[in-house]
Amino acid sequence: MFSQEQINKFKNTPTPFYYYDIDLLKRTLIEIKKAAPKEYSIHYALKANSNPKLLQIIKEAGFGADCVSGNEVKRAIEIGFQSNHIVFAGVGKSDVEINYALNNNIFCFNVESTAELIVIDELAKTQNKIAKVALRINPNVDAHTHKYITTGLEENKFGINPYEFDTVIDLIKKLSHIQLIGLHFHIGSQIGTLTPFKNLCLRVNEINNWFIEKGYLLPHINVGGGLGINYHEPDKESIVDFESFFNVFKQFLELKPSQSVHFELGRAFIGQCGSLISRVLYIKNGINTNFAILDAGMTDLIRPALYQAYHKIENISNTASQTIKYDVVGPICESSDCFGKAVSLSETKRGDLIAIRSAGAYGEVMSSSYNLRDITKSVFSVD
Numbered sequence: 001m002f003s004q005e006q007i008n009k010f011k012n013t014p015t016p017f018y019y020y021d022i023d024l025l026k027r028t029l030i031e032i033k034k035a036a037p038k039e040y041s042i043h044y045a046l047k048a049n050s051n052p053k054l055l056q057i058i059k060e061a062g063f064g065a066d067c068v069s070g071n072e073v074k075r076a077i078e079i080g081f082q083s084n085h086i087v088f089a090g091v092g093k094s095d096v097e098i099n100y101a102l103n104n105n106i107f108c109f110n111v112e113s114t115a116e117l118i119v120i121d122e123l124a125k126t127q128n129k130i131a132k133v134a135l136r137i138n139p140n141v142d143a144h145t146h147k148y149i150t151t152g153l154e155e156n157k158f159g160i161n162p163y164e165f166d167t168v169i170d171l172i173k174k175l176s177h178i179q180l181i182g183l184h185f186h187i188g189s190q191i192g193t194l195t196p197f198k199n200l201c202l203r204v205n206e207i208n209n210w211f212i213e214k215g216y217l218l219p220h221i222n223v224g225g226g227l228g229i230n231y232h233e234p235d236k237e238s239i240v241d242f243e244s245f246f247n248v249f250k251q252f253l254e255l256k257p258s259q260s261v262h263f264e265l266g267r268a269f270i271g272q273c274g275s276l277i278s279r280v281l282y283i284k285n286g287i288n289t290n291f292a293i294l295d296a297g298m299t300d301l302i303r304p305a306l307y308q309a310y311h312k313i314e315n316i317s318n319t320a321s322q323t324i325k326y327d328v329v330g331p332i333c334e335s336s337d338c339f340g341k342a343v344s345l346s347e348t349k350r351g352d353l354i355a356i357r358s359a360g361a362y363g364e365v366m367s368s369s370y371n372l373r374d375i376t377k378s379v380f381s382v383d
């Protein structure tokens with residue numbers, strides 16, 4: 001929901017652009033802090049949105065950083081996240097990336113394979129360092145989300161499978177420059193109910209106990225991210241129910257007193273704070289359908305084209321209650337460049353401003369210059 005003042009500001013701004021509601025971001029951060037028990041360590045997943053201005057606010061609120069590339073680690077350090085609050089996951093970390101993270105003494109590598117353990121050990125040895133690692137485990141828990149953003153099933157490329165545990169333990173005993181400090185899990189993204197998180201807890205308990213029986217009482221248990229947001233009704237649920245989310249872990253995760261819990265949330269931090277604002281270039285009446293052709297396309301927001309993601313679309317120039325159905329599309333030379341089919345909008349004409357809501361996560365970070373388009377700009381509610 002936008003105020004008239006905001007809409008007037010948009011009218012004088014070249015489109016398309018991401019608009020970030022800083023007040024909502026700050027309120028969201030406060031809610032996370034309120035809902036999470038003091039002893040929980042919460043890391044923000046930069047992959048959701050690494051815009052420096054937003055990162056600055058998240059850092060100032062006292063959160064850690066979860067990174068999935070060397071450049072994300074670099075961005076986190078540049079912004080001022082403390083290196084001992086930076087974790088680094090990713091199924092294919094390059095030597096350059098590992099060396100950079102080692103050089104900067106990050107808190108922990110979330111390691112995804114035995115091959116990677118060996119490489120990290122070698123590189124740490126060269127730097128005369130001990131690398132702290134957590135094993136990213138594939139728990140085979142169904143996140144019940146889109147198949148492109150589910151990560152914790154046997155068929156997915158992520159993590160170490162339970163049948164490899166004995167081999168991993170034997171290997172770790174031989175590696176002199178690795179210190180095993182934890183277990184890491186991340187089952188997927190945009191998880192819309194709490195049941196997968198409960199199932200994750202139950203599985204973590206089993207796996208944690210297995211390691212304890214083998215003599216490894218590991219101090220850090222990282223349960224990843226994945227908490228979904230309400231794309232259908234962003235104004236009704238602009239801040240996720242973090243209390244219920246953390247309650248699941250309080251209730252079902254059985255940890256030893258010396259063990260601490262870590263989270264890596266991305267979308268739930270930032271998703272509702274951002275909207276993609278664009279203008280209608282043309283209305284084109286097809287045989288069966290009316291097209292509203294925007295100046296924003298899949299190069300600005302790829303989620304609908306990439307995984308058929310739904311975003312609420314609003315004509316904010318005309319809010320009359322009578323609506324017409326439009327296929328809302330972009331200007332890119334690809335048929336998949338479509339934000340929504342048969343979208344009900346108030347009668348729409350050239351020049352109207354269109355808001356594509358809940359675009360704060362996995363929006364700007366995935367923008368590209370395909371078709372030699374300009375990289376999407378960002379505008380903030382407070383400068």
Ligand SMILES: Cc1ncc(COP(=O)(O)O)c(C=O)c1O
Pocket residue numbers: 045047048066068089090186188189190224225226227264265266267268361
């Ligand atoms: C390893 C890892 N941690 C955390 C996240 C953040 O997930 P989300 O934005 O769904 O909270 C992701 C994203 O998929 C991830 O791959």
